[in-house]
Amino acid sequence: MSVKLGPNRYGKAEIRLVRVVRDGPVDDAVHHVKDLNVSTSLSGDMDAVHLTGDNAAVLPTDTQKNTAYALAREHGVGQIEEFALLLARHFVESQPTVHHARVEIDEYAWRREGPHSFVREGGEVRTCAVHHDRDGRSTVVSGLKDLVLMNTTGSEFHGYIVDEYTTLQPTTDRILATAVAARWRHTGDTTAYGKSYEQVRGSLLDAFAGTHSLSLQQTLYAMGERALTACPEICEIRLSMPNKHHFPVDLSPFGLDNQNEVFFAADRPYGLIEGSVLREDASDAGFAWE
Known part of the structure; x- marks a missing residue:
């Protein structure tokens, strides 16, 4: 009997990401919130990791999580479709072994009751x-x-x-x-x-x-x-x-500050x-x- 590897993918599921934007002077700012649940999934030239355990083509799922936080800090989060495209394109364009990226985002709506x-x-x-x-x-x-x-x-x-x-x-x-x-x-x-x-x-x-x-x-x-x-x-x-x-994400390993703007929602x-x-x-x- 012969077998072969079929379609496969991997990624990071349910990355809880909250982005806060402050509009106006620090002591009198109006805050804007984006509350997201982000899931990434990558596929491509991944046969070796399944067949021999060779991880050379694998972008770790922890890295995918960090990328979501870092790009949220660098580029902000507008429409979730735009942010999903930003992430998906980043993964495919930056990693030769990634041929396809799927990014799914759920956004939780918040109604304003005051400035913050x-x-x-x-x-x-x-x-x-x-x-x-x-x-x-x-x-x-x-x-x-x-x-x-x-x-x-x-x-x-x-x-x-x-x-x-x-x-x-x-x-x-x-x-x-x-x-x-x-x-x-x-x-x-x-x-x-x-x-x-x-x-x-x-x-x-x-x-x-x-x-x-x-x-x-x-x-x-x-x-x-x-x-x-x-x-x-x-x-x-x-x-x-x-x-x-909600814990501030440490973005210093990526050369980014985080003045209470990007959070992990535990x-x-x-x-x-x-x-x-x-x-x-x-x-x-x-x-x-x-």
């Missing part, structure tokens, strides 16, 4: 949980989940415990991004659930955008406090907020911040809250 605050479009879910006892008592808990928010500046983190295992460096300027899950308990004297939902949601957005954050915990409390202040018909709000880390692990804010006279929530 954004809400991710799509995916947000409204929730509720209701418990009713035979004695006539009812508990209504409303909520939302997957409300993805991002501030591209106005966030710091420093002054924390440092021990022999600490490698995290303090920062006075970072991206703060999260996917908010919130549940709030009604006092029982309202039926205007739609109105209170909009008020709570708006309060969460306003507080997130308007808080200069020294920690995600501080931001969580500010969001809960704002919601309770705006909505007297709710007595408690519980928030769960993962810290969706998937996991992530910090998870949870807490509740409640009125001092709030009673026990009961089954529906848990």
Whole structure:
């Protein structure tokens, strides 16, 4: 029996790339965001690597990842089709063994909420949980989940415990991004659930955008406090907020600087911040809250 190598390709899948552009003076700039998921795939004169393990024709997938970050820094990211063409042409024109390059990009849309605050479009879910006892008592808990928010500046983190295992460096300027899950308990004297939902949601957005954050915990409390202040018909709000880390890419090996412009959007692990804010006279929530 004889066999032969068939069509093949290789590449780097799901390169998470966030590009931030600042428009205007540093202290009063309007930020613009491009949030991309980039996948590259190359094919060509690649028989030897499969048949004998000779890597001479192979452009490492790590290099493909670095190329995406570097070209985003050098050329910016306009329309995703243009950036995909830039990448694909680079791979084919710079590497004789690469005869075909495929670049696929997903772009995540963000709606502006302020000069450097954004809400991710799509995916947000409204929730509720209701418990009713035979004695006539009812508990209504409303909520939302997957409300993805991002501030591209106005966030710091420093002054924390440092021990022999600490490698995290303090920062006075970072991206703060999260996917908010919130549940709030009604006092029982309202039926205007739609109105209170909009008020709570708006309060969460306003507080997130308007808080200069020294920690995600501080931001969580500010969001809960704002919601309770705006909505007297709710007595408690519980928030769960993962810290969706964005790390500046080190472009110095390629002779490029990176002044908080090109980021790697990490998937996991992530910090998870949870807490509740409640009125001092709030009673026990009961089954529906848990």
